[in-house]
Structures are given as structure tokens and as C-alpha cells.
Amino acid sequence: MISNSLVYLIALPLAGAAILLLAGRRSDKWGHLLATALSASSFFVGLYQLSLMLGRSNEQRPISQKLFEWISVGSFKIDAGLMLDQLSICFVLLITGVGTLIHVYSISYMSHDPDRRRFFAFLNLFIAAMLLLVLGDSYLNLYVGWEGVGLASYLLIGFWNQKPAYATASKKAFVMNRVGDMGLSFAIMIAFATMGTVSFTGVKAAVEHTSTAALTGIGIMLLVAATGKSAQFPLQAWLGDAMAGPTPVSALIHAATMVTAGVYLITRSNFIFDAAPTAQLLVVIVGAVTLMFGALIGTAKDDIKKALAASTMSQIGYMILGAGLGPVGYAFAIMHLLTHGFFKAGMFLGAGSVMHGMNDEVNMRKYGALRKFMPITFATFGLGYLAILGVPPFAGFYSKDMIIETAFNSGGIKGIILGSVTLLGASITAFYMTRVMILTFTGKSRWDDQAHPHESPWLMWLPMAILAIGSVTSGYLLSHGNALVNWLSPLFENHGEHEELLSPIVVSGLALTMVAIGVAIAFLKYSRNQVSDVAPENVSIFTRIARQDLLQDRFNESVFMRPGQVLTKILVRTDDSVIDGAVRTVGRAAMGSGASLRGVQSGFVRSYAALILVGAVALIAAIWVVTQ
Amino acid sequence: MDAANYLYLSALLFTIGAVGVVVRRNAIVVFMCIELMLNAANLSFVTFSRINGDLNGQVIAFFTMVVAACEVVVGLAIIVTIYRSRRSASVDDASLLKR
Amino acid sequence: MIWLTLLMALPLAGSVAVALVPKANEKLIKQTAFITTLIVMGTTIAMAVNFQRDNVELQFIEKYSWIPSFGINYALGIDGLALVLILMSTILAPVVVLAGWNESHGGRWSIKSFYILILVLETMMIGVFAATDVFLFYVIFEAMLIPVYFLIGGYGSGERAAAAVKFLIYSLFGGLLMLASIIALYVMSGAQGGHTFDLKALSQLEMSSTTQNLLFLGFFIAFAIKAPLWPLHTWLPDAADSATPGTSVLLLGVLDKVGTFGMIRYCLTLFPEASRTFTPLILVLAVISIVYGAILAIGQRDLKRLIAFTSISHFGFITMGIFAMTSQGYSGAALYMFNHGFSTAALFLVGGWMISRRGSSTIADFGGLQRITPVMAWMFFIAGMSSLALPGLSSFVSEFLVLVGTFTRYPVHAVIATFGIVLAALYILIPVQKALHGPTTPGNENLSDLNLREKIAIAPIIAIIIALGFYPSPLLNVINPAATHVIAQLGFSDPVPTSGEK
Amino acid sequence: MVFTAPVLNYTLLSPILILLGGALIGVLVEAFVSKGLRAITQLSVTLGTLILSLVQVWKIRNEQSLTAAAGSVVIDGPAVLLQASILIIAIISVFVIADTDHFTALAASLPGSDEERHAVQSGNQVTEVYPLTLFAISGMMLFPISSDLITLFVALEMLSLPLYLMAGLSRRRRLASQEAALKYFLLGAFSSAFFLFGMAYLYGYSASVTFAGIRESVVGGSGNDVLLLIGMAFVSIGLLFKVGAVPFHAWSPDVYQGAPTPITGFMAAATKVAAFGAMLRIYYTVFANAQWSWTPLLSAIAIITMLFGSLVAIAQRDVKRMLAYSSIAHAGFLLAGVIALNKAGLDASIFYLFAYGVATVGAFAIVTLVRDAGGEVTDLNRWKGLGKRSPWIATTFAGFLLAFAGIPLTSGFIGKFSIFSAAYESGAKSVVIAGVLSSAIAAFFYIRVIVLMFFTDSVQDGTSVEIPSALTRITIIFSTVVTFALGIYPAPLLSFITNLATFIR
Secondary structure (H helix, E strand, O other), rough: OOOHHHHHHHHHHHHHHHHHHHHHHHOOOOOOHHHHHHHHHHHHHHHHHHHHHOOOOOHHHEEEEEEEEEEEEEOOOEEEEEOOOOOHHHHHHOOOOOOOHHHHHHHHOOOOOHHHEEEEEEHHHHHHHHHHHHHEEEHHHHHHHHHHHHHHHHHHHHOOOHHHHHHHHHHHHHHHHHHHHHHHHHHHHHHHHHOOOOOOOHHHHHOOOOOHHHHHHHHHHHEEEEEEHHOOOOOHHHHHHHOOOOOHHHHHHHHHHHHHHHHHHHHHHHHHHHHHHHHHHHHHHHHHHHHHHHHEOOOOOOHHHHHHHHHHHHHHHHHHHHHHHHHHHHHHHHHHHHHHHHHHHHHHHHHHHHHHHOOOOOOOHHOOOOOOOOOOOOOOHHHHHHHHHOOOOHHHHHHHHHHHHHHOOOOOHHHHHHHHHHHHHHHHHHHHHHHHHHHHHHHOOOOOOOOOOOOOOHHHHHHHHHHHHHHHHHHHHHHHHHHHHHHHHHHHHOOOOOOOOOHHHHHHHHHHHHHHHHHHHHHHHHHHOOOOOOOOOOOHHHHHHOOOHHHHHHHHHHHHHHHHHHHHHHHHEEEEEHHHHHHHHHHHHHHHHHHHHHOOOOOOOOHHHHHHHHHHHHHHHHHHHHOO | OOHHHHHHHHHHHHHHHHHHHHHHHHHHHHHHHHHHHHHHHHHHHHHHHHHOOOOHHHHHHHHHHHHHHHHHHHHHHHHHHHHHHHOOOEEOOOOOOOO | OOHHHHHHHHHHHHHHHHHHOOOOOOOHHHHHHHHHHHHHHHHHHHHHHHHHOOOHHHHHHHEEEEEEHHEEEEEEEEEHHHHHHHHHHHHHHHHHHHHHHOOOOOOOOOOHHHHHHHHHHHHHHHHHEOEEHHHHHHHHHHHHHHHHHHHHHHOOOOOHHHHHHHHHHHHHHHHHHHHHHHHHHHHHHHOOOOOOHHHHHHHHHOOOHHHHHHHHHHHHHHHHHHOOOOOOOOOOHHHHHHHHHHHHHHHHHHHHHHHHHHHHHHHHHHHHHHHHHHHHHHHHHHHHHHHHHHHHHHHEEEHHHHHHHHHHHHHHHHHHHHHHOOOOHHHHHHHHHHHHHHHHHHHHHHHHHHHHHHOOOOOHHHHHHHOOOOOEEEHHHHHHHHOOOOOOOOOHHHHHHHHHHHHOOOOHHHHHHHHHHHHHHHHHHHHHHHHHHOOOOOOOOOOOOOOOOHHHHHHHHHHHOOOOOOOHHHHHHHHHHHHHHHHHHOOOOOOOOOOOOO | OOOOOOOOOOHHHHHHHHHHHHHHHHHHHHHHHHHHHHHHHHHHHHHHHHHHHHHHHHOOOOOOOOEOOOEEOOOOOHHHHHHHHHHHHHHHHHHOOOOHHHEOOOOOOOOHHHHHHHHHHHOOOOOOOOHHHHHHHHHHHHHHEEHHHHHHHHHHHHHHHHHHHHOOEEEEOOOHHHHHHHHHHHHHHHHHHHHHHHHHHHHHHHHHOOHHHHHHHHHHOOOOOHHHHHHHHHHHHHHHOOOOOOOOOOOHHHHHHHHHHHHHHHHHHHHHHHHHHHHHHHHHOHHHHHHHHHHHHHHHHHHHHHHHHHHHHHHHHHHHHHHHHHHHHHHHHHHHHHHHHHHHHHHHHHHHHHHHHHHHHHHHHHOOOOEEEEEOOEEEEEEEEOOOHHHHHHHHHHHHHHHHHHOOOOOHHHHHHHHHEEEEEEHHHHHHHHHHHHHHHHHHHHHHHHHHHHHHOOOOOOOEEEEOOHHHHHHHHHHHHHHHHHHHOOOOHHHHHHHHOOOOO
16 A cells, blocks of 8 residues: 555654653653654655655656545535645655654753653654645645644743743744744635635646735735744744754754745745735745845854854745745755755754753853864864855755846846845855854864863764765755756746846856855954953944844834733723623612612601602593593 | 582592691591591592482492491501500601611 | 433433432442433433434424423424534533542532532533423523532632622523513414424514514523623633632533524524624624633633633634634534533643642642643643644634634634634643743642543543544534534525636 | 392302301400410311312312302402412411411510510410401402402402501511501501592492493493593502502511511412402403503503512512512512403413412511521521521522522413513513513522522521421422422413413403
8 A cells, every 4th residue: 555655654753752642751761762763764654755756757746645534514625635746755855864863863962851752752743743744735734734843843942941931932932833824824714715725736726717816815824824934034033042942953843844844835835926926026025034134143143053043044035035936946945945954954963962062051152162072063064064155066055056046037126136135145144154163163262161072972973974964965966967956847837947147157156255255254253363252242233233133022022012911901901890890880780779769668657658649649640641 | 519529529538638647647647537538438439429320339438437447446456556565656656667 | 212301311310319329428429420421421422323414404303292381392302513512511521520529529518419410400401402492492591500500609719609699690681681582482473373482483483673683682692691702701700710620611611602502593593684684793792702802811810710711712713603604614613612612621620630739720829830740731731732723633623614614704804813823822822831831839849640530531531632633524524414504594605716706 | 129138159159258257266266265275276277267268269160150249259260260379378378377486475465564474474375366367368369359349348458457467466576566567557548548539430430339330331431531540540559559569569568577477478478369369350351441541550660660679679688678579579570460461461460479479478488487586587697608507498498589580490480481471462562671671680689698598608696497397397398399390390280270260251
């Protein structure tokens, strides 16, 4: 039963999660091994699927499978169905592959944590959810995975939630993601209301006779969802705090896989964006803004993980931008996504290993000169560094330059702006990555006395090494003979090439120069003069703003949080005073009138007689009225 | 002479009685006012029986007198007990029960 | 086979049995009650098996003359919706008994009377959903208040007396308005060929639209109080605050459903025109409830009140789904009633355990429970996740159906309501962070984790929550026929996709 | 001229005659039987009479006659039903009255005098209350069946005069009791003066003292409407006074509170049946065709009565007064039945009267049980926590309160529903709305009492609950059973009433 094996992809890690969570402490001994094994086996299933797929012709490659009828009410019919095509297979391999490596890494990294078993349970849960996300054959199934990874990310960010700050960080991540998810549900609603279906194939088919307005609406809402999950502007604020999670988590979820779900969503929905130029334009803008936004933040961070997080944000900005460029861009976006998966994960693991050696110090100003103490980490990290810079022949060179090139060639003034932005971004990236390298590995040691930096055990450096290899080779492999582009092309309808504004050579040249400039500045600034181990206070306003993540939190707090809290307080008060108050008033009124009416009962028989008399007179009067 | 005048008279008597009940304090007097009202009613009965040329009205008058007598018996009994225990026959003093 | 009467008789018999047990033998009392509820649950499931899914007509019909001089019958019968709700009630009953094994202690009265009240209440819970004679429904609808009133006032905590009275007065008021409408219906039926209370017959009545609107309001206000719909909700937080967890489960999980159930079974069936007339207003109220309830839940310091307000938000969703007049909305609402029963039950029961252990219901008093009582913490977390409608858990399906169903006809309402899901994340995660996460705060160091009984009690609920999240079809298949039937009766059909208008 | 003796149908009159006979025997017993045996003899005589009379009523249940007593009484379905209700209520009341501890040993003695004390010590308890009760009952039996003005008036006085006295017989708080008697008497006499005056005008209008005669001229429309209207108005005052409708209600709270509780229960229940019985007959038969003139007025009075009774009851602190005001509210509900002026209204009213009467007697019977050293405790604040000390009594009382509040599964609900639907059917929507509203208000104070009894902690002030005597227990159990039986399965009684209740003219 080959088709069934799609289920195994998800079922294996899911089972792992379930077993570990239900078995509880009993499974502490072997839990991590089981989890790793299951993740790995899922990876091999993926490979097997790939082999099968390679064996089929282009049209035959996508396979889908209905598991059972999930929801069916009236015309709203959703099957629990999976779909594996050229796009999702890439993700499957990335997720399970990098995932497995990180499982391995974590065995050692988390070895001292009493709750390691729970950690692995969550990792497996994440893998399962992420696979569901990329395998679901309809937007609603995708939604399940979409929120599933959100949950896993919440659990993992808050893994050490006994620290209030971390608990808050996890909550922040979940809530901001929910804002994005809201966009996704809107998209689904519009899709159902206008097209009567929410399955990828169904929607794709329905696009041609659907009003542009609706398509634009769907597109924008999908973009909102993407910004939430992929930490794009304006929903980017959670990513930095998400670094509260254990470093392997940052590597897997917040660098390699989950945060790229937005890119997947947009490329998956290419048929919608191609038909909704406005939405597509917005995608590009969001991408451009974010890539600058992230890059700028990156320049000011002293926390190595936050610096990397900022860089992730910026790199995903590249991908979104690429995806926003339409059919020509999708493939490159994916390519960058994959290469980024390698080098960024690698660098995060490197950071982890550094922290491991520096008893969890994250402040780069307290590092320095680690090259000697952790050669392997330095090597792997360095390769990742070169890759992200886009130095040929490393991975980034292929993927990133493609995006820059496509940006330039996207035509007209738009092309020029986008191109320059991407170029500038590249240069800034070069600057802050160099800064990270210098502060961490070179120069004088600035760590305090109790730190005994040492290389990490093989369980940790092996994955780093593998990823490093990936970050060297993946670019070449994927772009060799346009391998990936051709692989994916059947999914995207090609509108033919734009006129070339700049030739690839020129672009590469430009890019490299810009990078060189960035590197140079970094060298002048940090390598020459001594770096202090505390962040200097007398810095420019820009630096300060950058250190505060360009005031993103300040903004959210003052615009959403505070007013929200005030509103809540007011409502709580009015609910008691006004609404319930009204009810109480009615009651009091009744009692009051009763008390006052008692007065009639004076106790004097004569007044009673008078009452009767009055009554009699009243009756007579009434009669008189009647008869007149 | 027009029989209606008797009706006016009885109405007048009735009103006097009713007002008397309301304004007088002494239980006995109050009671006498009520008797006045009853007799006013009797007067009407008799008048009507005269007007309608039908004897039943007059029969009722007799019944009423008997009933009034019974009322007197019961009434005086009650008033006297009250008077004995309170040493006052003022209806205003008897106002324990109120509200 | 007179399933429904049997179902109603069993708990009564159980209550008699409980009454016969000597006061001293608490254990036996509890066991008797528990066994009874189990038997009832079994019988219900057996009945559900015999239920013909595709048959839109009422099933298991019974009809005996009760008060012939008013044309009142003891008439029972259920459609898919009623079946689902009865199923929910009878599954919840044993859970509540088991979960609240010691709730009856420290009450004003004996443990015995507690279980007698519970069992009597169960009879009425079944009857109120099964009744097809308006008068019978009303009788049970009102009589139900009494046991709950005593359960809150007698075994609750804090301002229980005040809360109980508030609950009773509120409900009685609504009930009397409904009585006025019922009388009017009765009189009209007399004028139009024979006094009757038969639901079907009454739905055929001719009446001017003004009358119909007035009578509709009579019913609707009663139900809106029950189901608490803003602004008639203020009794609920107080009641939930003072009632024991088990009582709260029955109150919010089952009794309040009578409100939404009534809207479908009586408002829509008896007054289709008026329902259409008032739909815009009701939808607005529903949307307000959704957002308002959520915001107030965020603002609560007390765990029980928080849960109560989340329910107000959820009932907003249910009401919205009902009046969206689409099959998705309707089925979603029906499914929502079922799921809400369980997610709220989970929240209240686990919350109740936390409170009884800590001796306080103030959220701030908890802290770091995940480290001390992991199982309890997890149960609370899962319950919370189901309350914020996390995909993969039961309530997601229903909530999304409601939203989609509403969107196709009333996009604006649906959009505003959808903001509720962000608020939901807040009102669940805030208590989760305060109570379960963070460092262990003083007073919580040596709380005990769930014991076996409690685990057994909560397990089925969690199981149902997860199972129905992935495979709701069994319920949907029962609900759908009724849904399409009702929608069709109201002269509605699902909006067709607008694509092709290009 | 020749004297023709009137033809009397003794079988049909027997219920009343038996009562009168019993009453006379009672008087003799009071005079001649030794004080040791007196109480028990009186009790057995009274009960015997009542039961005998009830049997007679049952025997004649299907009879119909306009000429039972030369056209001055009418025997028909409603008559039988009402008489039966009165007798049943009377019997269960007598069980409570039998507890002589409530009654002064020597009514003639001064409160607190040696004479009184001696009478108590020597157990020299006078038991005139029994014959008085019987006289009152015979009056009540006559009131709803009388079919001419004379009989009506005599019956009214027959039922009133003994009640005036009985109100003054309380053993404790005698001053209050005597005051109650005085007030009841003066106001009663006052109202009956109006009644009589009204009768005079009806006579003047129709030149006839028989209902039939008056009805004819009402139908015929001949004659001076002003006379008719004034007559109707004043007669109504007399009746409304007896049923305690606003603004002619003022006596009832004071009298209910001052009178000995068993008497209060009896009065509240039986008098209402009798008075409403008469009212129904008069309005349904005599005034029916003048509906246009009185329906609006009566509706207004009904609405005011309901609301007033319910509202003021909220503010009461004394259980007897609270019940008094609640009975005012119920008078309002019952007026809705009169206004209905249709078969349904008649059936409903009779059912309501019976159900309410039984429940009332039960409720007051329970009030007699809550005592401290100084006798009954009627202050509600001292009823706190009753549910804890004597759950059964408290639960039963709660049951009656729920019945008064009209909660389903109690007789009160069926009554309310039937009477309101009848009123609605005849188009008196405003009355129904007011009724529903005031029921909501009323529910509030009934529930307050339940809260006091069950949800508030008791104050240790020597308030205790007497173990009910065997007889009282019978009353309580009977009323409880009837109250819930009629709530759960009223069909038999309802159809019985429906079959019988038709006025013959």
C-alpha cells in the first residue's frame, strides 16, 4: 500500500509524541531515542516517496489520498486528505531531515534537563503538525497543521516556562500567531463563500471564474496569515522573544521550518496571487519592508540568538519578496528557503554549541576569541556565515542572487526599487553577520572567569557538520541545471521571462560588492578597536531604536495592549454597575414601591372605611362617566 | 308628592351614615352610623316597593331589621370586650395591627 | 420500545433507591447514584444506536393524554439535535457524579439529598429535550429550576443564597413571559380547531405578524436568559461562581443548552416569520455576546467567573450559528452545543479540583502548577485549548462551521465574531500562564496531583474532545438531516457560491 | 286570602340543614356537656355534621333545581362543586381548629385577668368556636346558591357574624385579636350596608328580588340604567370586600394577623370560595348581559389588586401578613376568572378556588406549628434556618409557597394557567399581562421565605417547631398531597368540574 505511506509520514512522529506524553516519566530513559528514531524513519519514508516520485512523469508526480470524511455539512465538504507534490516533498525532506538532525543534537544538548522527554515529545508533535501543514490537501487541513505548529512552538518556547519572561514570550508568540490565523480563516471563509470549496485543487480550478475582488481579498488574508507565522511585518514582534526557547527549537522551528510556512502558503496559493496583482504587490512590499526591518535590528543585537533571529526575519523577507514576484520568483523563494534552512539551522546550532560551552551566556560581548576553543563550531558556523553572505560557491550565493536578480528584472521602477532594497539588505546582512563572527570567535576573550569554553560532544557537532555541508553544497545542487526550478515548474504556470534589466553576472557583481562593503565596515568597526563587554550607552538614536527592535513592542503595547486593558477594565466595571445595576434597580424599585404602599395600611379602622368610601365614590364616578 | 324624594332622602341618610363612620371615633357611634346606613337602605327598599307596587321590598325591610338586630348583638359583644380590656371605646386606640 | 420514558424513569427510580439508602451509608448512596447514571448513559447509547440517521421526522414518539380538558399530552419524540443533547447530558451525568465525589460534603444538607436532586434533575434534563408538547416542555423547563436552585443554594459556596435567588428570579421572569405566549398560542389553537399544545399543530397556526412577533419575543427572551445572551447574562457569573463545579457543569453544560435548543425547536418552528424579522437584532446581540463575553473573561480575576464568561462568548457563537439560517451554521451550532458541554465540563471540573486543593478560586493565588501537579495542569491546558477551539479538538469543527455558515450569509457578523478567536487565545492563555506557568508560588508547593478517581472521571471527556476533533462525522451525520430539514422549513437554502459573477 | 305553605325540597337543602342542626346541637353541647367531655364531643359532632353534609352533597351532585326552596336557592353543578369545596376545606380546617391551645379559654374574660388564668388552669376551656364554625359554614354554603336578594343578604350575614366573633378568640395576643374582631366587624357591617343599599337599587331597577327577575330586566334593557349601575356597583362592593379586592381589602391583613391562625386559614380559604361562588353566579347569570358596563371596572380592580398584593407582600416581615397580601394578589387572579365570563373561566375559577383553598389551609396549619414559649412565631426573621431544624415542615411549607407562586407540578400552576387562558380567551389581555407580571413579583417574596428557611443560618431564640398533633398532621398531609396531585395529574378533577359546572338559570 504505497499511497498509505503518506499517513506514516505524519503518524510516526505523532505516535512518538503521544507515547512520550502518555507514558510520562516511565519513558524518561528511552523517550529521546524513540522520538529521534521516529523522526528519522519519517525522513526515510520521505526519501522513499521522493524516489517513487522521481520514477513518475511530471503529471503523475503529485499524489493525493483521502483518509476519511472529516467535515461534511451541506456543500461544505472537507476530507481529511493528504497531497504530496513536488513542492511539499521539498518541505517534507527539509522538515524531517533537519528535524532529525536537531533531534540528534538535542539528545546531548538537553541531556541535563529533567524534562528532556517532554522536550522530545513536543519536537515530535511539531514535526507531525508541520508535516500535516505541508501535506494537507485543503486550506482547512493546512489550517490544522498551521495552528498545530503554533501550539508546538508555544509549548517549546515556553519549555522553561517557570521563568515568567519565557512564559510571556510563549504567550506572545501564540497570540500574535492567532492574529495571523484569523487571516487564514477569513481567507477560507471567503474562498468557501465565493468558490464553494477550500481544497487546493478545487480553488485552483475555480480561480478563473472568480471575481478579482474576492481573489484579492483571499490573497491579502493569506498574506496576513503568512506575516503571522513567518514573523513578517507587521506581525514580526514575537520572533525575537521566541528565542526564549531552547536553542535547538530556535534552529528547527524559528529558523528552518515553521517560520517558512508563510512562504509555503504563498507559493502554494500561487494560482490566487497570480490572479490578484494587488495582493501580490502587497506581498512584495511586506517582504521588502521586513527584510530591511530584520536586517536593521540585526545590526544592534548583542544577544547572539536574537541577532540570528533578526537575520532569519530578514532572510524570510527575501523569500516572501521572491514569492511575491510571481511565477518567476516562487522557485527561487523555495530555493532560498531550503538553503536558508541549512545554513541558518547550522548557525543556530552553532550558537547553541557556543552557549553550551559558555554556560548559556548569550551576550556576544561576553564572548570573543572562541575560535581556538571551539574549532568545529567555528568551522561550521563560518561556513554558514559564508553561505548567508552569498559568497560563491556557497548556498546563499545561488539562492539569494537569484532573488535579487529576479527583483531587478521584475520590471520598471518597481524592479529597481526592489533590486536596490535586496542589495542593500545583502550588504547589511553582511555587516551584522560579520559582526557576529568577529564578536564571537575572534578578538580578545571577554568572558568572565567561571566560563570554561570547550568544544561540544560529537552528538552535537555532527549535525552541525552535516548542515554545514548542506550550506556549502545545497545551493549548487539545487540550481545546477535549474534542477529545482524545473522540478517545481509544473506547479506554476509560467508567463514567460521578463525582459532582462541586469544580467546575472552584473547582479552577482553588485551583490558581492555590496557584501564586501558590509563586511569591510564591520571589520573597521569591531575588529580594529577593542569591543567593550557591556553595550555602550553613548550610541546614536538609531542604534538605540534598533536595539529596541525598532520600537515594535513599544508600538504594539501602546496601540493594542494598553487600550485593550483599559477597555477590559471599563467593561468589567460597567457589566457590574450598568447592566447588572439595571437589574438590581428594578428589584429595588419593586421593593421600594411595596414598602411605600404599606403606608396605606395605617392600622386605623376609620381610614380603612374611608378607603372603602373612596372606592365606592370612584365607582360611582366611573359609572357617571360611563352613562354620560 | 313624588316618591323619588324618598330616594333622595335615603341617599342622604346613607351618605350621612357613611361619612359618620369615617369621622366618628367612638365605636358605638360608628356602629350607629352603620345602622343608619342600613335603615337608609331600608327606606329605599320601601320606596321602591311603593314605586314598583311590589311587596317584596317591604318584606326585605323586615328581614333587614332582624339581621341588623343580630349585628347589634354580635357588634356590641365585640365592642364591649374591647372596651373592657382597653378601657376605651375609641376605634383609633385599636391600631396594633398595621402595615 | 418506550425508550424516552424509560430514560426519564431510570434516574427517578435511582433517586428513590438513593432515598431508601440509610443516611449514614454515604458510600452506598454515592455508588447507587453513580451506577444509576451509568445505566442511564448505557440506555441512551443503546437508544442512539437504534436511531435512524436519515429520518428527519421525530423518532421514538410517545403520546399519552395528560390533561384532556386543555388538550395537553404527555408527548415525547426526538430528532437528531435532541438525541445529541440527551446523549451529552447523560454522558455528563456520571462524569459529574464521579468527579464531584466529595462535592456534596460541607453542604447545607445531607449528601443524600444532593444525589436525589442530581438524579431528579437528570430526569428533567432528558425530558426537556424530548418533550414535543409545548405545555410539557414548559412544565419541565420551569420545574428544572427548583433542583438547580437548591443545588446552588444548598451546596454552593460564597454568596450562594443570593446567587441562587438571582438565578431563579431571572429564569422565572423569562418563564412567565413564555407562559404568556404559550397561553396565547393555546387560545389561538382553540379558535382554530381544537385546543392543543402539539408542536406540529401549533406551528400550523395562522396569526398576524404582530402577534407572531410578540409571542416570539415571549419565547425568545426566556431562552435568551437561559442561554445567557448579552445583556441578559448577569445571573450566570454569580451562579457559576457560587455553585459547585459539578452543578456548574450541569448548569452551563446542559441547562443553558435548553435556551439555544429552545430557540431552534420552538422559536424557529413556531414563529418562522418572526424569527426572520428578528434575525438581524439577534445576530447583533450574538456578536456582542461573543466579543463582550471574551473581553470580560480576560478581565476576570476569579477562575469560575472567567469560565462563566467564556461560556457567554460561546453561547454567542451558538446563537449566531442558529440564526445564520444556513446548514453549516445550524449544524455547527448543534455540534457546538455538544462540544461546549464537554469543554466547559472539563474546564469546570479541573478548575474545581484546582480550587478545592488550593482553597481559593482567585487565579493569582495559583502559580507553577505544571511543575507540582503535571497531570492536572495538562488536563486544564487541554480543556483550555478546546475552549479556544484549537484545530484538532472538537470545538474547532463546530466553531469553524458556525463562522463559515454565518459568513456565507452575514459576512460582517462573521468577521467581527472571528476576532473572538484572538480574544479566546488571551482568556485561556492568561490563566494558563498565571496558574500553571511561572515559578511555584507559596501555598502551592504541596498540592496533590489528580487521584485515580479524578483521572477516570476526566479521561472520557478529554477522549471525546480529541476524538470528535478529528472525526466529528458520527454526530454530524445525526445532526445534518435535522439541520437541512429545519432550514428548508424556514424557507431558506444555503447561499450559492458567488463565483462566476465575474 | 289563602296561605300556601312553600314547597321545600329537603334532599337538596339537606347539606345546609344538617349543618344548622349540627350547629344547634353544638350550642346545646356547650351548655350541658361536662367540661371534660366538651371538647371531644364538640369535635366529633362538628366533624360528623360536616362529613354527613358532604355525603349529602355528593348524593345530590347531579341534581338541578331552581325551586329547591321556593325559588330562593338554586342547586346546580357549580353549587354542588362550591359546597363540596367549602365542606372539604372546612373539614381540614376543623382538624387544625381542634387544637384548642389557640383559643382563649374564656372569651368573655379580661386579657390577663385572674379569671382568664383560672379558666386556663382549671382547663375550663369553652369551645363555642365549633358551633360558630358550623354557623359560618352553613352561611357559606348558602351564599353561592342563593338566588334571590333576601337569601343572599341573610347568607352573607350568616357567614360573616360568626367569623367576626371567631376572629376575636385568640388565646395569646388577645388585644390584637379583639382589635381584629372589631375591625372586621365594623368594616364588614359597613360593607354590608353598601351591599344592602345596592340590593335596594337593583330591586328598584327590576321590581324583583329574584335573580331571575333582575336578569330578565337586564336582558330586556328596560328600566333606568343608573339604578342598575349603582345597584351593581354597591353589591359588588359588598362582594369585593369579602374577597378582599383592592381598595376594599384593608381589613384582611389586620384580621388575618390578629385572628387565631386556624381561623385565619379557614377564613382565607372558605370565605374566598363562598364569596367568589356568589360573585360568579351573580356576574355570570344576573349581570352577564350588562357586561359592557362592568368588565372594564372589574378588570381595573383586578389589575390593581394583583399588583398591590404582590408588591406590598414583598415588604412584609410577618408570615401571616405576607400570606394575607398574597391572598389579596390571588383574589386579583380569581377576578380574572370572573371577568372571563365564559365556561372555561367558570371551570378555572372553581378549580383555582379549591386548589388555593386547600393549599392555604395547609400553609396556615404549618404556621400554627412554629412556636416559642409565648405561642406562635410569625416574625419571618425568626423562621431563619427552619429547614435545618425541621426539614420536613420547612419543605412542605416551601411546597405550598411554590404552589402559591404557580410553579409547575403544583396545583397553583394549573390553576393560574387555566384561569389566565380563560381570561385571555375572552380578550382580557391586559389582565393576563398584569397577572403574569405580578406572578413574577410574587415569586420574589415566596422565594425569599424559602431562602430564609433553607439558606440562612438559624438564630437560637427558642423558636421551635411543635410536633403536629395527629389531626393537624392529617390536614398538612392532605393539603400537600392534593397540592401536588393536582399539579401533576389534574385531569380527573378538571374533567369532573367541566362536566358539572354549568349555571342553570
